[in-house]
Amino acid sequence: MTMSYRRKMDNCGVVIPDSFYPVDSLRQYVHLGTVKNYAKNSSVIIPGEPTNALIIVLEGRIRINLISDDGREVLLYFAGKNCLLGRLFPTEDNIHAVAIENSTICRFTKDNLKEIFRDNEEMPFDILKNYLAKASYFMRQVAEINSYNPTIRILRLIYRLCVLHGKQLENAHEIVIKLSQANIAEITGAHYVTVSRVLNCLKKEKILNKNKDKIIVYDLEKLKLLSEQSTYY
DNA sequence: GCATTAAACATGG
DNA sequence: CCATGTTTAATGC
Numbered sequence: 114m115t116m117s118y119r120r121k122m123d124n125c126g127v128v129i130p131d132s133f134y135p136v137d138s139l140r141q142y143v144h145l146g147t148v149k150n151y152a153k154n155s156s157v158i159i160p161g162e163p164t165n166a167l168i169i170v171l172e173g174r175i176r177i178n179l180i181s182d183d184g185r186e187v188l189l190y191f192a193g194k195n196c197l198l199g200r201l202f203p204t205e206d207n208i209h210a211v212a213i214e215n216s217t218i219c220r221f222t223k224d225n226l227k228e229i230f231r232d233n234e235e236m237p238f239d240i241l242k243n244y245l246a247k248a249s250y251f252m253r254q255v256a257e258i259n260s261y262n263p264t265i266r267i268l269r270l271i272y273r274l275c276v277l278h279g280k281q282l283e284n285a286h287e288i289v290i291k292l293s294q295a296n297i298a299e300i301t302g303a304h305y306v307t308v309s310r311v312l313n314c315l316k317k318e319k320i321l322n323k324n325k326d327k328i329i330v331y332d333l334e335k336l337k338l339l340s341e342q343s344t345y346y
Numbered sequence: 347g348c349a350t351t352a353a354a355c356a357t358g359g
Numbered sequence: 360c361c362a363t364g365t366t367t368a369a370t371g372c
Contacts, residue, residue, distance in 0.1 A: 263348065293364065304349050309366060325357095325364095344347060 128273045133246035135195030136239045139169050142229045146219040151212040158210035166220035168198035173216025180207040188299040197243045263303035267311045268340035270301055275330045288328040311345060
């Protein structure tokens with residue numbers, strides 16, 4: 114693998130499990146599906162609900178949880194505007210989806226989709242890309258968890274966020290993102306106390322500073338070097 | 347090397 | 360006020 118290819122690969126990944134590959138072209142077929150509104154904190158998909166429709170998020174934001182065997186809910190991903198929820202085929206998974214903003218979704222049954230596909234032969238490929246984006250993320254996530262310690266996963270997350278979404282300032286990089294420490298913990302699989310400790314260490318070393326709606330990275334190279342160690346604690 | 351626990355503190359609707 | 364998020368230290372696996 115050449116360096117340029119590797120760099121490209123690093124830049125095309127999904128860092129935060131959020132919306133993956135939005136399919137905005139599906140919006141024009143909303144009249145063929147079933148639209149429904151959900152208030153903030155209401156359940157969009159209740160556990161055990163039948164899987165008989167492809168869902169697109171028209172507005173708002175939904176948190177998709179997997180219910181584990183012991184009954185706890187663990188984050189799978191966030192679904193924002195034009196994100197698809199693949200609920201067309203039955204699975205073993207027990208999913209609970211909660212609107213974290215007032216949200217609007219549209220459900221397409223298999224028959225709805227047949228009609229859409231007849232009209233738009235590109236549509237199946239867009240939907241495939243959405244599924245691929247999700248599969249790629251979670252495959253990579255398995256490798257990530259198996260390859261790096263929790264503290265390093267936190268550093269790697271922020272580094273990749275910066276490379277992918279960071280805006281170059283005069284003397285720093287700015288990542289505009291609303292991401293709580295609890296969210297970082299859920300995404301990386303590290304404990305939230307560990308996230309707090311790591312972020313404070315990075316702040317004391319003047320490498321970065323994170324607040325409610327942005328992360329400022331002052332020393333990206335140092336962050337990269339630290340993320341290549343075996344641990345940071 | 348980090349999770350867990352608990353308890354204190356901080357922010358904001 | 361309460362809910363939610365953050366910090367810190369002690370202890371455990």
